[in-house]
Amino acid sequence: MTRIDATFARLAQEGRRAFVAYVMAGDPDAETATEIVKGLPAAGVDVIELGVPFTDPMADGPTIQLAGQRALEGGMTLDRTLDIVRALRAEDDTTPVVLMGYYNPIYSKGVDRFLAEATEAGVDGLIVVDLPPEEDDELCLPAQAAGMNFIRLATPTTDDKRLPKVLQNTSGFVYYVSITGITGTGAASAAKVGPEVARIKAKTDLPVIVGFGIKTPEAAREIAGVADGCVVGSAIVERIGKGDSVADVLAYVKSLADGAHSA
Template identity: 85%
Template sequence: MTRIDDTFARLRAENRKAFVAYVMSGDPDAETAAQIVRGLPGAGVDIIELGLPFTDPMADGATIQLAGQRALEGGMTLDGTLDIVRQLRAEDDTTPVVMMGYYNPIYSRGVDRFLEQAREAGVDGLIIVDLPPEEDAELCLPAQAAGLNFIRLATPTTDDKRLPKVLQNTSGFVYYVSITGITGAGSASAEAVGPEVARIKRSTDLPVIVGFGIKTPDAAEEIAAVADGCVVGSAIVERIGRGDSVTDVLAYVKSLADGAHRAG
């Protein structure tokens, strides 16, 4: 059982939905990013997604691309990202952290070395968007052997033929991308998402969390009501990018978390 598994077990017992928040490591700077990450649990966040900045973030829209650029220009690295996790773990040993990003920095570090360092820092799971199931031997299977969940994305174009392949080595939860396209594009609709979540749940016992296109507390509630929870990323990162204070960012996150938790 990982922290992710424990969190979903607790939420099920409480009849509550999960709220997941994404922030970019090192944005707008290392110190501020660490303050935000450490404040997320108190703002009602059940699982933290921590972006690993990368120079070629092909799945991300402009908001998260710019956040990654700010982080890289400020000197954020893989080691710096792990250090932010360690800072959280110094005061919170229960809130799961999922590192989300691309394979290149991990490959450059070396998979075995990275997994050892990630576990030591307190990372619980990985979402690596450019490693398809056909490449599970690269990182997915070693990660799970090391005790980290490997979370896969399913999308509106993941048909019934492809879905079993996506699910076969997934653990922790399934991340359903509610819209076709990059992060920050469009708005999620419960009417469209609900049947897709139900279709996925017919093929897995894992929780299904919905992300992309959620920007308001009402939208968080609406989407969480038809899934096991929701993810908000670009809308939070946008506020960080425009210079909102840590207090204001966390207040916004709390409003979203409250919305998602109303759906329970």
């Protein structure tokens, strides 16, 4: 059982929804990003989603693209991203960490070497947005063999014919993208999300977590109320990009976590 599995089992037993927070590794700089990551569990974050900066982030909107650019300009790499995870693990051995990014940096490093180093660092799961289920042999199956969860995205355009393929070999949780398009655009609607979550849950026992378009504690509560939890990314990254202090960023994260946990 991974840390992700254990966390969702505990939350289910407590009758609580999960709050997942996304931040970009190395944004605005390595030291500040590490401090933010280390502060997320105390702010109520159940799962940390840590972005790996990449030069061509095709699924991300302007806010996260800019965060990735800032991180890359500051010298952030895949190896230094793993160092942030190690810094967290020195203080916290229970909060799950999911790396979210693109396949190229992993491929360049070598899958076997990456999985060995990521496992040693304390990574629990992967979201790799440009590897479809048809490419499971590339990374998904080796990651699971290494004891890591491989988390997939389902979207409003994932129809009933495609859904079983998306769910195949998925573990940890299913990430439902509440709106079509890139990150940081639009607003999630519980009225639209609820039926879609129910459709997915009819096909899997995995938790379904909803992300994209959540910016307020009220929205976090509303969306978490029709799913097993919610993810907030762009709204947090935007605060970091504006230069908010670590304390202010973490206070905002806590308000979102409190919203999700009140669902």
